[in-house]
Amino acid sequence: MKRMLFKHRSIRKFRSNPIPEELLRECLEAATRASTCGNMQLYSLVVTRDRTLREQLAPCHFNQPMVVEAPCVVTVCVDIHRFSMWCSQREAAPAYDNFVWFLNGATDALLAAQNFCVQAEIHGLGICYLGTTLYTAGEIARILTLPQGVIPLTTIVVGYPDESPELTDRLPLEAVVHYEKYTDYTAAEIDELWAEKEASEQTTRLLEENGLPNLAQIFTLRRYVREDNLAISRSYFTLLKERGFFNQ
């Protein structure tokens, strides 16, 4: 169990069995035990098990089959609405409609999300985070009837795994850890840190499939293209303002 976190794989194929009610509740409780800014719990977890609703959400996640196949989809939201309502009902003027409280809420939300995932995996469930949430957050907000002051940040699909993928590679630890201060990389160090990843069979296969000379270009020319990055950045920032997180 001490090596639990080292066994994490994202799961993208699920059996259709539902998650027992008590187990789901335990994972949600574990989420709420994570650290939270000022103990304010500025997030909401929207747990969608209804298949029709998951079918509505699927296009927001580029119709990845797991959104419908997994029994449960958890949309992780920053929520300043609930706390602000409480303040307003107590003659206390809420002042959370600004960027730092989006960030505080996002921190709360993501620590809770990760606790949820760890607890799920302890019990043999599999999870996958859906980064597509940021691309289509406005439409997700509409489907899940999120009020002002609530914005989707990420999504977790969860259920019993129907695959057992290999552990994914990571950069060597010294790539992401700096001791004392940040030590900038030399060009040679960058080459060295990526060497194993670039030499892998998986990379060779990707390069063949994509007809490209190196792995970096798969990221910049195929996976995350500049014009998409800019469009998503603008649309999420617009949504942030519309939803009341940028009155400053």
Add this chain to the structure above:
Amino acid sequence: MKRMLFKHRSIRKFRSNPIPEELLRECLEAATRASTCGNMQLYSLVVTRDRTLREQLAPCHFNQPMVVEAPCVVTVCVDIHRFSMWCSQREAAPAYDNFVWFLNGATDALLAAQNFCVQAEIHGLGICYLGTTLYTAGEIARILTLPQGVIPLTTIVVGYPDESPELTDRLPLEAVVHYEKYTDYTAAEIDELWAEKEASEQTTRLLEENGLPNLAQIFTLRRYVREDNLAISRSYFTLLKERGFFNQ
């Protein structure tokens, strides 16, 4: 061990013993096993053990004694710099200098941070997140010599606990979880969800100490005042632009 996450308390008093090198490394490795957007690992963990440097960081965290007393301070940063360097060295034009990649990097960073904390607690270490990081991120960036494309998001102090505080209360689970869609709260429901917290001894004590009629006003008039919220929001957003996360 299955109930590990349910035992989390933030620790603010630490013994001075250092963390064994191997154990620290295991916690950092656990951090890197968290899910990461496109397996890009868009974060850096700056591990500061040097006391002089921690003394320099302390004012950024309002001189909370734990920053100097704990043997180790981990500044958790969003990092698009390393990945962009790699792309540039491969004739691939990086396009991560925009808001969505700040958010993707923040997500990566916070999932990694929470894994770090869980692994630390498994081994009897204690942790505390420092939200002050957002207030003084520019100064922290200067002290830790963060290059362009790297921005502090949160900080973790970690070490062996010298206190064993009670478990902190949380709102009832139904406050933060919504089934299927978001169901907005009635005023009566808000009252009910906060009832236990408002009736606690701790709240009674806080109201006396602050000479205020209710807990919500402690948040709005004492802890997080509107003008501070706005000033921090503006300064962090300015930093985001300066550090190259908002070219869009």
